[in-house]
Amino acid sequence: MENTCSQTPEQDALITERQHSIVTTGNTKTSINCTDDSLAGSVSQRACVFCGARVVLNPVTDAVHLVHGPIGCAAYTYDIRGSLSSGSEMYRRSFSTDMKEKDVIFGGEKKLAACLAELAEKHHPPAIFVYSTCVSGMIGDDIVAVCKEASLTYDIDVIPVESSGFISGNKIVGYRAAGEALLRLITPKEGEVIEKTRKLNFLGEYNLGGEKWVVERYLREIGIEINVAFTGDSTVKALKKAPGSCLNIVQCTGSMHWVANQMYEAFGIPYLDVNFFGAENTAESLRKIAAFYDDPEISARTEALIEREMQAVKDVNEKYRKSLEGKRAAIYVGGAFKAFAIIRQLTELGMEIVLTGTQTGKKTEYERMGSLLNEGTVIIDDANPAEIEKFLIEKKVDVMAGGVKERFLAYKLGVGFIDHNHDRKDGLIGFEGAIRFTKEVYATTCSPVWKYVRHEYGETDQ
């Protein structure tokens, strides 16, 4: 397909104010801007504080998640998370106070209290998370007080999550609000003692498509138990045992570094960064964890597992490498840890990364990203569709890894697509996830459908 950019050249898709949010490896001296608010008027792919808090907390399976605001915020997050549960399905229901005009004028606290009463009495959840949204924050509803009151009346944890969307355009602020809520939940009540164990907590793992279960299986094989994940397939009861762990491993750093630091300070639990996306990363992470336990038995089992699984991955990758070698890829995902993993995996398949970016990357993460990439690769923070479009065309991209809003843009440009979003249901973690990823990359990059796109009318043979 002959593609021209839908933007006229003089506009060139690049807003001057955004110049510093886009760098090219090798030839830009300045470092990337990534903490700026999105420009007013841009078509940003970013979401809001509420969204950040909601994605982090939502996988707590037996809690009621009550969104305090007009219906929209709750409706858009109604079961769109791919987190699986081994027990309760409570978390997948969409609870909202559904604020109306009169609540906005007279305040929504009464309605919130009434909802909490009905939910507590009817559903008996062990905890209710109450999310504030733009409107409830704006009109100044005191959700902290209402939650406290309900907590005392019904003797369950009713935890406010201060996530009004307008506080910032950056989801990270919402991650922090979720982190605060989690700490509030797990901090032992006065006089309560949590028994110390040799188990670890898995922070920043949301059990998308059962991903937590995969890692849990690996760890069990090498002799290590997961206490609880934050927050994939977790329950309120299990989370409350978190302070008893000997180690926190952190995968999604954007959402959980802060929590890990707090837990170190409060409970003395050290943490390690891990990344189970991609075979090499998985092996490295397992080794790191084994080294922490410093037990020859664990180390031996770890090496055996890695050897066995790596062989399987190698076999698959070799099979597909032939078709994928030299193809050009773009990556635009939410967090940097995912970008790192995808860069590595695609590079292992012989593909060339020509464009990367994230919604919420930090400066140091972008620097590290730059060091992983060949010269000439474009790196974008908070990209808008016009920029993505421009670079997909300019860099003649064959396949893109991204989230739901990028999918159809890529397709329209004749570019293959791999979903690496927080709502996917097929896990991509661990060795088996690496294999699935390779197969997906192959399926979309080499699909016969592109023959119909890239050729003249009536010609479809390559």
Add this chain to the structure above:
Amino acid sequence: MLDCTPKGPVDTHKTGTINPIKTCQPLGAMYAALGIHGCLPHSHGSQGCCAYHRMALTRHFRDPAMASSSSFTEGASVFGGAGNLKTSIKNVFAIYNPDIIAVHTTCLSETIGDDLPTIIKQSEIPEGKYVIHANTPSYHGSHITGFSNMCKGIVSYLAESDGNPKKEQLNIFPGFVNPGDMREVQRIVTEMGIPSIMYPDTTDVMDSPLLKTYEMYPSGGAKIEDIRDSGNSKLTLALGAWSSAEAAAILQDKCGVPGVPLKLPIGVKATDALIMAVKDGFGVDVPASLEIERGQVIDTMIDTHFHYQGKTVAVFGDPDLVIALTEFLITLGMIPKYVITGTNGKNFEKIINEMLEEAGIEGSKVKAEGDLFDLHEWIKEESVDLLMGNSHGKYIARAEDIPLVRVGFPISDRAVHPLMPVTGYRGCLRLIEMISNTLLDRRDRDAADEDYELVL
């Protein structure tokens, strides 16, 4: 989720909403705005909403939905969003170069009380370009209200009358339906030989073909000059009371074009009504081609009536759709046992109850401003043979082992539906096909070996 109701006797909840059948106004406004050619919808509020609406539309239509945001942060929330909107308008024209920006508010900018008409007047708008707006607070109504409000905005800003005797052309407000439905309605009217102006018109925007180049503003959408000219039309048909009636009323007031409110043309009766309105309005005959189509529907109904007649069905979704669909289901001899919408409006219950009464159907439950939790509780008490509604119904369908026919918005787990009509006679055939085949599939699945038949 699969079993989403608490144990114990049926007791629908009294506070809040659980598992909504609606979403908020801005989404509807964004969808309506996408039905103007060369338009970039703009969400005046914080980024989250805009991202969510784009995502929700993208999931349903499987096409990119572009829209910009005023990107409110705390500053805007304290000092008002005027600065953000002016900067946005400047930036959007400079970067994305649309013909028109359609601004809608969010609950946040409404709560702050931003005065949009004034801010727009004070903004720099390039020669020949337009900025229009609609107030769409999320704490009132639903996405259907937002769709209606943006339609009103389009009329108030753009439609004009030259004051000459009216032209032999028809305006159509299609309601919140898929592009496939809009195309079908246009086809019927064209078949009758009447030139028409439809807006919003999302054909070739949200079902855009993959051609050689990608366009940020696809070729579809109602042209501004046509919208302007709609003030000179002879007649307006407003399809769907919730989504279209108010815009038609404004056009009537503003330009003197008489507006006829109709149901969404789903089902034989409602399609007949559409065709009769065109026939009466323009004094044309119904062409043989449409009579043949209608005859095919009747013929098919006879061929299939025993598949579905007497079966009970639960219908949920947007009010205009549910009303027309319920009418059709009654025509098919089905029994709408539960009829529910998330949107408010007292008329909903009245209209449905009258239809049921006329058909002699007793014991049905009807509710406006309900949710899927209510529906699930009812179904637990007494089940039905078929569910009809959007994808969110799939959990009830599975938990209670009831087949689901997907119709309405949003449908996030099936493809092709935005291109296929449920309106017009063709839509009747498609609905019959879906209903019949779904029930027959179920029958095959449940049949004992000795009852498993080749011919059904």
